[in-house]
Amino acid sequence: MNPAHLFEMLKERGLHTWVGVPDSSLQPLLDLVLVAPQMLHTVASNECEAIAIASGNYLASGRPSVVYLQNSGLGKTVHPLTSLYGSELARIPMLMLVGWRGKLGGKPDEPQHQWMGRVTPQLLDLLQIPYRELEENNAASVLPELFDLLKEGPAALLVPHQLLKSPDSSAAIENKSSFSWPLRWQIIEKVLDTLPSDTYFFSTTGKTSRELFELRKKRSETHARDFYCVGGMGTASSLALGFSQIEKNKKICILDGDGAAWMQLGSWGSVIAARPENLVHLVIENNMHESTGGQPLSGDAKLLIKVARALGYPICEEVEGLSQLEAFLKGLHRGPYYFQVRSQSGSLPNLGRPDLSPAKNVELFLRERMK
Numbered sequence: 374m375n376p377a378h379l380f381e382m383l384k385e386r387g388l389h390t391w392v393g394v395p396d397s398s399l400q401p402l403l404d405l406v407l408v409a410p411q412m413l414h415t416v417a418s419n420e421c422e423a424i425a426i427a428s429g430n431y432l433a434s435g436r437p438s439v440v441y442l443q444n445s446g447l448g449k450t451v452h453p454l455t456s457l458y459g460s461e462l463a464r465i466p467m468l469m470l471v472g473w474r475g476k477l478g479g480k481p482d483e484p485q486h487q488w489m490g491r492v493t494p495q496l497l498d499l500l501q502i503p504y505r506e507l508e509e510n511n512a513a514s515v516l517p518e519l520f521d522l523l524k525e526g527p528a529a530l531l532v533p534h535q536l537l538k539s540p541d542s543s544a545a546i547e548n549k550s551s552f553s554w555p556l557r558w559q560i561i562e563k564v565l566d567t568l569p570s571d572t573y574f575f576s577t578t579g580k581t582s583r584e585l586f587e588l589r590k591k592r593s594e595t596h597a598r599d600f601y602c603v604g605g606m607g608t609a610s611s612l613a614l615g616f617s618q619i620e621k622n623k624k625i626c627i628l629d630g631d632g633a634a635w636m637q638l639g640s641w642g643s644v645i646a647a648r649p650e651n652l653v654h655l656v657i658e659n660n661m662h663e664s665t666g667g668q669p670l671s672g673d674a675k676l677l678i679k680v681a682r683a684l685g686y687p688i689c690e691e692v693e694g695l696s697q698l699e700a701f702l703k704g705l706h707r708g709p710y711y712f713q714v715r716s717q718s719g720s721l722p723n724l725g726r727p728d729l730s731p732a733k734n735v736e737l738f739l740r741e742r743m744k
């Protein structure tokens with residue numbers, strides 16, 4: 374379906390405020406929102422926050438907002454909707470535009486999307502959030518129905534993965550940055566080259582995990598000391614913290630993203646409070662959600678190092694370039710360390726997707742640790 378048609382229909386119906394966390398299924402539509410001058414558009418750090426911002430917009434304007442999200446973030450909306458803003462309580466109208474990954478019988482999708490993909494309609498049913506599924510040619514009929522339903526509170530439009538198409542969007546993203554900062558995969562490769570081979574890695578959601586996985590394959594190295602957070606966006610540092618609390622002598626590296634960092638920033642406080650001396654927290658700063666199409670972040674990525682410093686990471690370094698990164702990594706002594714490495718957009722050519730299921734990843738990881 375042509376995203377411009379959907380965008381126009383929403384605009385005609387007076388939806389001028391957009392807030393959300395990006396999903397690649399929605400990218401062609403978000404590309405239009407990003408350049409629409411008359412829109413009030415907020416990129417939220419997480420889906421819980423998006424619901425609350427949309428509610429605040431409504432209190433000020435009396436008009437519903439569009440809240441966009443990937444269905445993996447639907448869980449994060451359950452709390453604010455069921456405890457305050459939803460149809461049995463504040464009844465704030467908002468159109469939830471849900472990128473439907475892992476739809477049963479839909480386009481093939483990754484393992485981490487299957488479960489939520491299968492239960493997305495049931496979850497909405499359970500929450501009594503009315504919804505419609507967008508199809509190639511049904512926008513003109515389902516949107517009026519949804520607008521009627523908005524009188525009672527939130528309603529959702531499910532957008533199956535790859536339904537929205539705009540031919541030129543991905544090329545635009547690859548060219549977005551013209552700086553000569555290293556690419557994310559080059560940073561990951563340098564880390565793999567420099568840190569001891571018995572380091573345990575916790576990699577964030579999106580292309581970071583995909584690239585780490587791919588590089589391991591190319592280098593004929595085991596996946597057994599990597600935990601790929603292909604879902605649970607924003608939790609890689611908490612996962613690593615939990616591991617470090619028990620495995621105090623193993624070397625640990627978190628490969629984090631700046632979007633993921635903003636999503637769960639509070640968790641950094643817990644990491645720092647525990648002061649794991651064996652931990653390197655490396656944030657790849659590209660100042661965008663590259664994995665979902667290059668959308669902006671909720672906050673300026675540059676500020677993250679200041680936050681890390683203020684929260685109490687004893688050693689914080691802003692890293693510019695691969696040789697500086699190598700020098701810092703060679704000089705490790707007692708952590709925890711925080712490194713923020715500037716990166717330009719662009720990914721490993723012909724990037725695949727991990728064919729290791731999360732359950733298998735756990736199995737490999739546990740087996741390796743027992744050695």
Ligand SMILES: Cc1ncc(C[n+]2csc(CCOP(=O)(O)OP(=O)(O)O)c2C)c(N)n1
Nearest residue numbers: 446578579606630631632633661662663664
């Ligand atoms: C809760 C949740 N919301 C949204 C997504 C969709 N998503 C996957 S990767 C990603 C972007 C990650 O951005 P960042 O951490 O900056 O890494 P980059 O893609 O730039 O490497 C998003 C929004 C998700 N997986 N989970």
